[in-house]
Amino acid sequence: MKLNNIEHVFFDLDHTLWDFDKNSGFTFSEIFKKWDIPLNLNEFLEVYIKINLKYWELYRNDKVSQEMLRYGRLKDSFDSMKFRTSDDVIFGLSKDYLEFLPKNTHLLTGTLEILPYLKDKYKLHIITNGFEEVQRRKLATSGILDFFHTITTSEEAGVKKPNGLIFRKALEKAKAAAERSVMIGDNYEADILGSENSGLQSIYFDYYKTAEISDIRQIQTLKDLVKFL
Structure with a gap:
């Protein structure tokens, strides 16, 4: 009606x-190459998408800050895949993600x-x-x-x-x-x-x-x- x-x-x-899903995937492909992250992109995205949704729900309900959202969704995804890296790398990936993401236009x-x-x-x-x-x-x-x-x-x-x-x-x-x-x-x-x-x-x-x-x-x-x- x-x-x-x-x-x-x-x-x-x-x-x-x-x-968002398609553009985010392209972004991770770019920044993983830049930072030499040796993870299978599709396997990472399968883990990350669920964790990202959880963090956005927490963010909507004021349970986490912007900074915690940006860091935590990557840290938890890497931990889930048993991939170890430094906080400096995670912060660098997070910064580049927000820089690269809006350049994708799908x-x-x-x-x-x-x-x-x-x-x-x-x-x-x-x-x-x-x-x-x-x-x-x-x-x-x-x-x-x-x-x-x-x-x-x-x-x-x-x-x-x-x-x-x-x-x-x-x-x-x-x-x-x-x-x-x-x-x-x-x-x-x-x-x-x-x-x-x-x-x-x-x-x-x-x-x-x-x-x-x-x-x-x-x-x-x-x-x-x-x-x-």
Whole structure:
């Protein structure tokens, strides 16, 4: 069913528009060569992706700092693979990861079709828990920055989704009414519950196609947004 009262569409970035998994894989390939890390990349990524998700959940809930996130996800992944290296190497890899990551430009399938379709009908915005400089560089290098009127990051807001303050900050920047706004994202807790509790409507992007939730609007591909918008 179409959402008829919407004027503003807010997107999450990673795993929603920007292909985080693919871009992250390319980044690790580059920095492992630079630092001469002798691990099988696919085996490392299988371990790292789960650990990274755990650390982002801790970060969203203010259980770890940015620095702990950046260090811990690598240290725990290496420990899990019984690969020993120094803290200096881990800190160097972490720094290079954030430097190399935004240079990769892969977008999720349908991004470059759905954004022009929506731009003619709504004002588009970003709300992201990512780091300010990194997220802006991702948008710019992948060629989609100009689609968005505002970008609100957790670093700017001082809190992370699902905290209502970041949604209120984003609405204020966008000069948008919550009841005329919709949030689209891949994280049920951060994007869907966070936005709904702040008065926005929501569309859950079941990025990993694992949802067991039936009572919410949801899509499995970006092109499916045309059902609602």
